[in-house]
Amino acid sequence: MNINIREATVNDFPAVLSLIKELAEFEKAPEKVTNSVQQMIMEKDLFRCFVAETEEKEIAGMALWFFAYYTWVGKSLYLDDIYVKKVYRKQKVGTTLLRKVFEVAREEGCKRVRWQVLDWNHPAIEMYRKSGALIEKEWLNCSFDEEGIANFNL
Secondary structure: OOEEEEEOOHHHHHHHHHHHHHHHHHOOOHHHOOOOHHHHHHOHHHOEEEEEEEOOOOEEEEEEEEEEEEOOOEEEEEEEEEEEOHHHOOOOHHHHHHHHHHHHHHHOOOOEEEOOOOOOOHHHHHHHHHHOOOOOOOOOOOOOOHHHHHOOOO
């Protein structure tokens, strides 16, 4: 199968949001998605996204990422989500998207590429391990949602 990896455009945002919702279903948290195409358009300068497009112009997967700065190492790339539609899995679509992300990280002089994976997502963990990723066990995520941010009081 021929896949074209390209940068997403605003016209791709409905398909990207659909993939985000599919990912949330896969991760057993569909109710957590509050993003919208309108919000993505308003915030488009805050993220970058690659889409994997088939010869028939169907979007088979995506990798959404942004640059970050980590105090210990400096400029880094944070891969927020990588997702491939079920029908296109095991066809190297995810690997091809990941390669594109790493190409950008090298070109931009990033010192780190980081992302998260759920501990029960064994196929993804295996793919990441095969690629040489260090999968850490000691760091825990700390998050506040919009309500938590509004009510933060220490």
